[in-house]
Amino acid sequence: MNELQKELTSQLQKFCQSKIEPHIEHDDANENFRMEIFQELGALGFCGMTISDQYGGAGLGYSDFCIALEEIAKHSPSYAVTISVSTMVQGIIEKFGNEDQKQKYLPALTSGQVIGxxxxxxxxxxxxxxxxxxxxxxxxxxxxxxxxxxxxxxxxxxxxxxxxxxxxxxxxxxxxxxxxxxxxxxxxxxxxxxxxxxxxxxxxxxxxxxxxxxxxxxxxxxGEGFKVALGGLDAGRVTIGSIANGISARALSESVRYSLERQQFDQPIFNFQGLQFMMADMATELEAARLLVEKAASLLDAGEVPSKLCSMAKLKATDVCMKVTTDAVQIHGGVGYTAEYPVERLMRDAKVLQIVEGTNQIQRVVIARHLKKEN
Ligand SMILES: Cc1cc2nc3c(=O)[nH]c(=O)nc-3n(C[C@H](O)[C@H](O)[C@H](O)COP(=O)(O)OP(=O)(O)OC[C@H]3O[C@@H](n4cnc5c(N)ncnc54)[C@H](O)[C@@H]3O)c2cc1C
The missing domain is CATH 2.40.110.10 (Butyryl-CoA Dehydrogenase, subunit A, domain 2)
Known part of the structure; x- marks a missing residue:
């Protein structure tokens, strides 16, 4: 991470700890979205990160955006996905819209006053x-x-x-x-x-x-609408990958912490090699997923259309997330299956990532299509 990315992460960590975490269980149980949280994230510059400053965006790249989304998703995948989809809509308007449309719609979206x-x-x-x-x-x-x-x-x-x-x-x-x-x-x-x-x-x-x-x-x-939709989806898939990485990172840290505290057979359960190997695999797979997301994001930032890599990043990160969150529940034993610990929520939040913005079967179809074309 460069200095800017470290700063963004630390700012978001503090924001999410103080504004999102205190309500997370209540809001999950009551399906309660807080517009003021979204708007505060907008005021901090996180609701239109990749859009040009000419339209009120932060003018940053997908590499930065993915790091921010990963941090938000550690606390709330729901706010992360609201921002991710709203930014995808902005990206579509910025890339394919005319000047009047950009002037009319982007400033309210980039500032987080409205959602796309x-x-x-x-x-x-x-x-x-x-x-x-x-x-x-x-x-x-x-x-x-x-x-x-x-x-x-x-x-x-x-x-x-x-x-x-x-x-x-x-x-x-x-x-x-x-x-x-x-x-x-x-x-x-x-x-x-x-x-x-x-x-x-x-x-x-x-x-x-x-x-x-x-x-x-x-x-x-x-007649250009399908191209417009697909033009948004490449970046959208990478951002879904970064949300998956945020959930995986949280599930891993919860698992390490719990296994060091929980005692069985007169010792922390972390001592058992069976669990150590699970956590080592979780950490390794998460790093692999991060590298794919980073690579796809950096190609998007370089102006390329890396559709194959975007699909790979989404596929790998979301499949890893499902496995990591399922293993995190296993490491927590019985309490992992209850709402008392966050891993239960993380596992429920992980599943849909394998379905949205093209199911993971469709990502494989896209990758295979590229393999055939490249042959
Ligand atoms: C919480 C949530 C939020 C969403 N948000 C949005 C949104 O904001 N905007 C939006 O437009 N959509 C949204 N979606 C819709 C989402 O993109 C679709 O659910 C997804 O594309 C799958 O479509 P489907 O549900 O019709 O499944 P189907 O297409 O019916 O697929 C059913 C199964 O068949 C498999 N399948 C289908 N075709 C193939 C194939 N060719 N090869 C192999 N397997 C195949 C699929 O992988 C899947 O396992 C959202 C969905 C959910 C659940």
């Missing part, structure tokens, strides 16, 4: 996202959207939505991307999902019923 959400998935199209059915029919001065989106992170608390809808025929070429503002006529929320983890981050369905979106909210051009 990414709306691609539908009930019938998750992995096969290009099969989406929400329509956007051209009308005078804009488009009329009809349909619904499923599992949208931050739906209900976000104000700025990037929505993929069909303006043309079947397949990826018929998809366009729009910026949709919360509160407009014909835009509403469906049920909030009851989830296993990420309890503080709300996930909801979004409904469009004859929802008029002005033509100035079309991103890039008609």
């Amino acid at each position: 959400a990414f709306c691609l998935s539908e009930s019938g199209s998750g992995s096969d996202a290009k099969a989406l059915k929400t329509t956007a029919k051209r009308t005078e001065g804009g488009y009329i959207l009809n349909g619904s989106k499923m599992w949208i992170t931050s739906a209900g608390i976000a104000k700025t939505y990037v929505v993929m809808a069909r303006t043309g025929g079947e397949g990826a070429g018929g998809v366009s991307a729009f910026i949709v503002e919360d509160g407009i006529e014909g835009f509403s929320y469906g049920k909030k999902e009851k989830k296993m983890g990420w309890k503080v981050s709300p996930t909801r369905e979004i409904l469009f019923q004859n929802c008029f979106v002005p033509e100035e909210n079309l991103i890039k051009a008609e």
